Amino acid sequence: xxxxxxxxxxxxxxxxxxxxxxxxxxxGHSHVYWYRQLPEEGLKFMVYLQKENIIDESxxxxxxxxxxxxxxxxxxxxxxxxxxxxxxxxFCASSPSLWDTQYFGPGTRLTVL
Amino acid sequence: EDQVTQSxxxxxxxxxxxxxxxxxxxxxxxxxxxxxxxxxxxxxxFLFTLYSAGEEKEKERLKATLTKKESFLHITAPKPExxxxxxxxxxxxxxxxxxxxxxxxTTLQVKP
Numbered sequence: 001x002x003x004x005x006x007x008x009x010x011x012x013x014x015x016x017x018x019x020x021x022x023x024x025x026x027x028g029h030s031h032v033y034w035y036r037q038l039p040e041e042g043l044k045f046m047v048y049l050q051k052e053n054i055i056d057e058s059x060x061x062x063x064x065x066x067x068x069x070x071x072x073x074x075x076x077x078x079x080x081x082x083x084x085x086x087x088x089x090x091f092c093a094s095s096p097s098l099w100d101t102q103y104f105g106p107g108t109r110l111t112v113l
Numbered sequence: 114e115d116q117v118t119q120s121x122x123x124x125x126x127x128x129x130x131x132x133x134x135x136x137x138x139x140x141x142x143x144x145x146x147x148x149x150x151x152x153x154x155x156x157x158x159f160l161f162t163l164y165s166a167g168e169e170k171e172k173e174r175l176k177a178t179l180t181k182k183e184s185f186l187h188i189t190a191p192k193p194e195x196x197x198x199x200x201x202x203x204x205x206x207x208x209x210x211x212x213x214x215x216x217x218x219t220t221l222q223v224k225p
Contacts, residue, residue, distance in 0.1 A: 004156075006156075031211070033211075033212065033213070035213075035215075041217075042200075042215045042216065042217045042218065043157070043200070043202075043213075043215040044215075045205075045212040045213060045214070048210045048211065048212055055210055056208060056210040056212060058208070058212075059212070091156050091157070095211070098209075098210070098211050099144050099145060099204065099211055100211075101147065101159055101162050102147070102159075102211070102213060103159055104149070104156040104157045104158070104159075105156050106155055106156045107155070107156045109154075
């Protein structure tokens with residue numbers, strides 16, 4: 001059973017560009033979480049999705065950030081008009097059900113120049 | 114306010130020198146406590162889930178325990194390959210979404 005997959009692993013963007021981060025959950029997992037790890041900081045929750053639904057986006061910045069988990073295909077975290085402060089590692093996690101263990105992907109490291 | 118605090122921030126051990134890492138939590142209605150290991154440049158790797166006070170789980174040189182206020186990760190006779198950052202997390206108490214609150218982690222270095 002393949003683990004959680006994320007791509008790209010590294011992404012470099014210039015200020016003002018868009019960043020798209022993709023996450024394929026483990027087979028059989030319908031719950032997807034996105035977390036961000038800023039340099040020298042801990043992991044912080046961003047958004048929780050189930051297929052075609054955003055359940056909790058309380059950790060997402062109000063502007064420029066959006067997420068989706070379509071019926072077919074991976075979950076996407078989209079950051080528009082990136083700024084230097086968006087530079088961080090973004091991790092996706094999936095679980096088979098609510099309250100179950102969340103398994104993490106390898107992360108996407110975003111660098112904004 | 115829900116909170117997770119880990120101590121110490123950093124720990125240096127000699128190979129074979131046993132020790133414990135602490136995770137103190139404040140959350141309304143614990144629905145599990147999770148331990149992860151994170152190596153530099155990688156994603157958190159799941160280690161243990163504990164659900165109720167008194168519960169213990171073991172895996173190789175690691176043993177996790179849980180009380181009503183804290184959890185311990187005991188490392189017995191560590192090896193250099195145990196060097197990593199150890200994270201604990203709990204689901205946010207007042208939300209019904211399973212989002213995890215993480216501690217800042219304990220960075221363990223085991224010297225040969």
